[in-house]
Amino acid sequence: MNPAPLLPTPWQRLPVELSEAMLPDLPATVRTVSGAVAEAAPAFASITDAKFERDVRAAARVALERFIELVGTDAAALPPRLREFFVALGAAEARENRGPDAVLAAYRTAGRCLLRAASEALATVRPLDPDVLIDLSDAVTAFVDELAAASTDGFARQVQEQAGEGDRRRRLAELLLRGGAPETVVATTAAGIGWSGFTTVVPIVVPLDHARDARFRFGADGVLLERPRDAVLLVRDGPRATRPHLADMLAGRGAVAGPAVDWPRVPEAVRLAELTAELVPAAAGPVFADDHLGTLALRGEAGALAVLTARRLAPLADLRPAQRETLLATLHSWLRHWGARSEVSAELFVHPQTVSYRMGRLRELLGADLDDPAGRFELLLVLAARFPRQYPRPESTPHLADMRLE
Incomplete structure (x- = not known):
């Protein structure tokens, strides 16, 4: 034919x-x-x-x-x-x-x-x-x-x-917020939206009426998932995740930013943002959970204490374990005794010059944190959890009626 x-x-x-x-x-x-x-x-x-x-x-x-x-x-x-x-x-x-x-x-x-x-x-x-x-x-x-x-x-x-990418972005947000996803699954999903190699995420809780604006403002650097009462924006590490940029982009939008964490700990960081919102009204915002981690840790939030521990002790991460523990024990005693070298040396059974040497080394590592009241307070919180035996237990504390006045 x-x-x-x-x-x-x-x-x-x-x-x-x-x-x-x-x-x-x-x-x-x-x-x-x-x-x-x-x-x-x-x-x-x-x-x-x-x-x-x-x-x-x-x-x-x-x-x-x-x-x-x-x-x-x-x-x-x-x-x-x-x-x-x-x-x-x-x-x-x-x-x-x-x-x-x-x-x-x-x-x-x-x-x-x-x-x-x-x-x-x-x-x-x-x-x-x-x-x-x-x-x-x-x-x-x-x-x-x-x-x-x-x-x-x-x-x-x-x-x-764009619709497919939206689905992939939503899928990544769901995986991170749910937690517990295998690393290979997260890595593959992240690569599908151009997030290859990302490690750190800043979670931000925003009101629903600002969700679309937040998605637009952070573009490719953020993924957002709407919930019944609010939305969670997850911003990957980079220039847009810095505090100055977040403060500028989220001003007046009632947002609460959680701490920057490694992606497996996103659910924990979102909870800290939610608890911070209960502490501080975010009518204008943004409010940063970083400013309230000490309060949350005192309330028994293990997640807040974990973030504080990771941040405050990060300068000592490269030390040998034995050396790090020795310096931390010295710092703990120094904070508890308000820097009194003689009391620290007596408690640790070391020469006062040894205390001075160790504190000099700690100053090299921690810098201005040792002179900042907020820094010292957070360090003491972290170390109190690390060395709990230094504090008397409630049942071992003598009752006032049993104490003799001499």
């Missing part, structure tokens, strides 16, 4: 002299088309970005040059390379959250401009009889339909991709 003959393309019927007639006025036609397209839809008319203007002009030039090439041929409207160009235009519109109506309006406007320009050019070289005008109209319509189809395809692809 013989294959069906190929139907002629609409532009194959156009007179070949049309190409030569359109070429001299090509720059002016590009300007006309791009200007009309920029005003074709309200979504375009309000854009003042110079890049947008350049992109529209480039698209107009590519389309017009291709139409001129097609005149009198049976070639496909768009070879793969050019089709991907217009697919990318549609995808870009989706990323800018402009609807498909604006794209289609732009192509309709471009088609009218192209038909007028082609008619005027052809009229300079031959009479325009009705058959030629009909052929020209059919060719322009078919060509513009191909352009619109490519951009619509790109728009649809991008929307689908």
Whole structure:
């Protein structure tokens, strides 16, 4: 069976002299088309970005040059390379959250401009009889339909991709908030949204009416999960997770930021943010749980104590275990005895100069923390949990009635 003959393309019927007639006025036609397209839809008319203007002009030039090439041929409207160009235009519109109506309006406007320009050019070289005008109209319509189809395809692809990415981002947020997920599962899910190699996360509890704004403000660096009463935004480590940036981005939004933690401890950090919200109203915000870890630790929150321990003792992490324990025992005694060297040396059974040497080493490691009241308080909390035997148990404390006054 013989294959069906190929139907002629609409532009194959156009007179070949049309190409030569359109070429001299090509720059002016590009300007006309791009200007009309920029005003074709309200979504375009309000854009003042110079890049947008350049992109529209480039698209107009590519389309017009291709139409001129097609005149009198049976070639496909768009070879793969050019089709991907217009697919990318549609995808870009989706990323800018402009609807498909604006794209289609732009192509309709471009088609009218192209038909007028082609008619005027052809009229300079031959009479325009009705058959030629009909052929020209059919060719322009078919060509513009191909352009619109490519951009619509790109728009649809991008929307689908964004929806898929949204699902992947939500999936990662669920895994981190639920806790206990295998590292390989988290790593694979994170890689799917470009979070390869992330380690630290800052959880932020935000009111539901600020959830969408928070998602937009932190973009690719945050994943968000809405809950019945609030939403949790998880920001990966980086410039956007720093306290100054968070304070700026979340000002006036009633947010409470939990401590930065390794991703397996996200549920714990979210709980600390929630408890902090109970302590301090976040009407304006943001409130930082970091400022209230000591209070939470005193209330028996093991998570707060764990964060304090990790942070306050981090400068000693590289020491040998025995050396670290010796310095911590000395620091504990020094804090409890208000820096009285003689009492520390008596309690530890070491020479006073040994106490001085150890405290000098601790000052090298801890720096200003030893002179900061809040730093000393948090260090004492951490060390009190580490060396509980230094404190009398309630049952071993003598009752006042049993004490003799001498």
